[in-house]
Amino acid sequence: MRVTLTVGTFTRILPEESTIGGVCIPKDTQVFADIYGIGLNENYWRDPLEFIPERWESRKEIDPFSFIPFGTGPRMCVGRRIAEAQMQLITAHLCSSYKLHLVKEPDPKFEVLIKPEGLNLSFEKRV
Numbered sequence: 676m677r678v679t680l681t682v683g684t685f686t687r688i689l690p691e692e693s694t695i696g697g698v699c700i701p702k703d704t705q706v707f708a709d710i711y712g713i714g715l716n717e718n719y720w721r722d723p724l725e726f727i728p729e730r731w732e733s734r735k736e737i738d739p740f741s742f743i744p745f746g747t748g749p750r751m752c753v754g755r756r757i758a759e760a761q762m763q764l765i766t767a768h769l770c771s772s773y774k775l776h777l778v779k780e781p782d783p784k785f786e787v788l789i790k791p792e793g794l795n796l797s798f799e800k801r802v
């Protein structure tokens with residue numbers, strides 16, 4: 676959900692004039708949080724495109740605002756727990772019954788959601 680995520684951004688309207696990253700932004704401006712960009716930012720992630728599962732072992736080393744696929748704060752996704760449970764159940768069921776092979780690299784399309792167009796998998800039944 677850091678590199679191949681589905682929701683790439685969320686928005687907020689600033690309730691007051693704010694300075695973000697040294698830039699003064701007027702009250703009532705709509706700002707976008709770049710979830711996708713933060714997840715690939717080398718200031719927060721060593722070798723961001725590398726598959727390093729161990730990086731998650733010590734959550735203390737991860738800035739909590741560098742991984743926000745469900746947003747953050749009082750308006751964060753209300754479906755987070757159900758979505759996480761569904762993904763874990765589906766992944767466990769699929770992987771216990773099939774070996775999955777990537778046939779063709781996905782070619783993500785950025786719309787409101789990021790869709791993995793061209794994601795081709797083959798399923799090999801486990802014996």
Ligand code: HEM
Nearest residue numbers: 681682685686744745746747750751752753754755757758
């Ligand atoms: C992988 C699945 C999902 C992802 C990545 C996701 C991501 C997000 C994100 C980024 C936001 C904006 C949060 C913010 O502004 O801080 C959001 C809001 C929301 N999500 Fe999800 N979501 C997922 C699944 C679901 C599901 C399964 C439900 C319902 C069962 C759901 C219901 C909502 C609702 C109602 C909001 C608006 C919350 C508010 O404005 O107070 N989402 N989601």
